[in-house]
Amino acid sequence: MLTSCGIKKSATYKDAGKGYTTISSVDGITFEIPLAFSSKATAVTRIANDQDFTPDGIYSYTNGNDEYMFFCMDELVILANKGTNYNFSETEKKENALSSSSVIDSMCSKLGKKFCYTESINDGVYKIIGDVAENISITTELYGDYIGRLAVIEDGMTEWSVLAGVKGSNLSDLSKEQLSVIDTVVSSMKTTHGEGVVQTNTPDYDVVISDKSISTSLSEETEEKSKANEETKDEDSQKDDVFLDLDGTEETGQSEEALQHEKLAAPKTETSEKDIAKPKPSVKEESTPEDIETVVSDDKIEHSNQKERKLTEGKVYSSDIYSLLKTGDYGIIASSDPDGEIKYPVVHLKAILSGNDAVDIVKKQASSTTRYDYFEAPPGYSWQVAEYDIIYTQANPEHEIDVRMLGVDGNTLKYRGVPAPQRTYYVDYDIENDVANETLRNIKVFYAVPNGCKEYILKFGDGIVGTETEHYSAYYHVGGI
Known part of the structure; x- marks a missing residue:
């Protein structure tokens, strides 16, 4: 473990202990935040100006994939982001890397004359924790200057960052409790070796609602696709898609167990020969960041x-x-x-x-x-x-x-x-x-x-x-x- 500034700092990895709860909503990492704060947080689906956030309110937001935000602007702000690009491991002048990326739109700079940090490499995973001044931007109406610590992990393929800060101008002015919270959040950050949260794509079903019943129904477009599938089923027989012949039998490249799962997962409906369509499989797939809507402008x-x-x-x-x-x-x-x-x-x-x-x-x-x-x-x-x-x-x-x-x-x-x-x-x-x-x-x-x-x-x-x-x-x- 290497430390700059010649100051005594805690290890880059440390267990949080009692009074903290694990956050695992950012794919690939976990970290700990104070239970006293998290137990009072109001969860939100959106971060926007029209949400009317208050400085003393406690809020949490995650997209279940690459962003997590916890903020009480008067007390504590914690941001976590998958996919940052600081690349601290590739440069000797660490402070120069601070301006190369941000944590969910929030920028960091060195705190004081020098950038003080601790870094380590364990099993090929690089981690750095540094003291930073933070320009936190939640919305265009909710922002401020904070001080705290930035933790960044690189595993050779992906980079994650966790930023924890409180209001102040110098770490020496903070209480022991504030320093302990900030240090615990960043030092508890670790990778999950691929065991992070996996978000799933939500399937839909070819079920049409009439006034009083549920029945499968075919549009002209679906009928044409069904005929095309029938004509090319020999070519596609090796694929995992499920087809229904007009006699009601199934031909598939899936295993019998997978087919049974498909039958159980779909709504049960009465079908006739004219009503048969190609069902959409309910197989769970990992989502990508493109599934999540984020808009950033001036x-x-x-x-x-x-x-x-x-x-x-x-x-x-x-x-x-x-x-x-x-x-x-x-x-x-x-x-x-x-x-x-x-x-x-x-x-x-x-x-x-x-x-x-x-x-x-x-x-x-x-x-x-x-x-x-x-x-x-x-x-x-x-x-x-x-x-x-x-x-x-x-x-x-x-x-x-x-x-x-x-x-x-x-x-x-x-x-x-x-x-x-x-x-x-x-x-x-x-x-x-x-x-x-x-x-x-x-x-x-x-x-x-x-x-x-x-x-x-x-x-x-x-x-x-x-x-x-x-x-x-x-x-x-x-x-x-």
Whole structure:
């Protein structure tokens, strides 16, 4: 281990110990941040000027791939970035490398007259930790000058950087607690040897929603593709794509086990000879940074952790926290009926009601039922009502699908440091039946949302635990209320 400036510094690697939690949302590395801060952070899906962040608020953001941001501008800022280009290992004048890259739009410079740093090489992995002055830019309206430490790891193919800073002008002016936090964050940073977070592409399904049922349907374009596939199936028989002949038999280059997985992962629908189409496989693939939308210009900094995909009206989609559905979309879930058989209901979130509209619905239901009397939302909260349909492809399903309110990171919603209750309460539902399906129409649930909360997730279903099938839940993004 080499150290510049002749000062005593901690090792480049150190375990965090108690009071810290592991962050693993940047592919390829992990590091530790203080639990006292992280437990109070409000997760967000976007970083933009219109988010109305406050300097004393505690926020976290990740795109699940190459960016992580934790910031309380009055207290502590931590940024992590995969794919930086400092290249400290390739230059002797380390301070010159500081201006060659940035950590999520935030620049660093030497702190004082010399750039003081510690570096090491272990098993071919280079790591450097240096004292830096930091120009932190979260948005064009939320920025400032900080001091702290920058840690950079290079493994010969990829470079990662973690930046931790607090307000101040000199490290000697910081308290022991502040120095300990900064040092622990950067020294706990390490590679995961390919075991980092793997984000998946979210499959969609050739399922078209009619007014009261689910049925597969072919457009003219799909029919032409199906005919082309039929004509060229001999040439493509060695590929892994699945084809359905007009007699309903399958020809594939996949193993029987993989085919069974495909059947379980897709919604079960009734098909006829005319309805047969080439299904889209639900194989999980590693996503790339191009899946994430980031806009940077002279007067605007925006980050979104949502993968870009155009949802076709009437199609059913699976979802996760990086591919959220919105009101009006159809989402697939997996559930188990009372006999233990796996079903694939479809959720259609139709509306979110707030204010007096929500209160009136809750009061009306309370006056017409003996299940409960009307009660006010907790102090600092307001009632909201979600109206949705559950559409089943099998008859006589159990109608109650679990619905929870969560933060946009998929965990308990935290607003201004206070955890919000996840529970939702059933208001009402109407049942409509047809020959092929049983559809529950106009289901309503109500729940308490913190006043001022700008976004959250409604999660429908818990998936199927302990099976080899896909664990589908439907994740809907609610915001702007």
